[in-house]
Amino acid sequence: MLFLAISGSLRSASTNSVVVRSLAALTPGGAQTTVYEGLNDLPHFNPDLDGPQVAEAVLAFRAALQQCSAVLISSPEYAHGVPGVLKNALDWVVSSGELAGKPVALFNTSPRATHAQASLIEILTTMGAEVLPAASPTLPIAGRGLTETAIGSDAALAEPLRAALALVYQRTQATAAATS
Template sequence: MTSSKKKILAISGSTKQQSVNLAMLKAIAATYSGRITVDLYDGIDKIPHFNPDKDTDTPPESVVDFRNRIATSDGVIICTPEYVFSLPGSLKNAIEWTVSTTIFSKKPVALIVAAASGEKAIESLRLIMSTLDATVPANGSLLIKGAKGKIGPNGVITDAETEAKLNTLMDNFLRLLDK
């Protein structure tokens, strides 16, 4: 086990300013600040529409930045709402820009969906990340249903069962990072 802090890229799938997913990532960053440094990525709305014709050796600048931040991280946490029974288009679009690369391959990744229901989004996110060869640890994905009743405005989880599941997710994720 290494004692140095790991660098985590936290990607919010919500473009809302008052997002519960964004707030939760900030709360995770604060709670685990002794063990990780969190680079908060909230720029998915700045990434242009994926176009294979533009996926060249010189892709758009925002794409270069997004890819670099994934590549230079020790691990990634994605925290997202569900939109119309799927991932929000902006998040899916950003991920599409990584398909021609290997930046997610073997990358430790934790997945959280905080939504009203969210079942399709978490299922889709798991499938996408396994397709990209990311390493999601055991219990490394968490669905928070009825998120608005379980997460305070500061992003701190107020529901004991959900909090316990998040702690398990983070323990397993951090253990994987230390391997």
């Protein structure tokens, strides 16, 4: 079972990027989390380019989504919205449908970042993804400068992440059993 983790920020030191990288160590046995690092490689979405001539980066993103059992997204909020780079990535898979029926957990690193979270839920639901509210925790860690190790060793942070990942794991198992 493979989970694909995506940070909505291009900054490597972003709290969201740190959370995404920390998920790999917290993933339950029987599953593996891979961090998708290619958001910056995706061209600006243009429906005219979504065909036989689509960019390799788009094909790679679609393949990564097809191969995973669930998607884990941690995204900042920019001006009360979803960062353009994340929205751009999602736009590239609207017509191809890789997120349809796919369980998705959203990780929010700031209690104040409610607008982007709500927008992501709306966008992903419209795309047919199965957003898992119970597996979408808000962690008050924005601006604290934490590392992956610090998140993993702080029970107040690691436990909600482990619980969310356990719920994602259970949901993907149930989905796999239902389609077998």
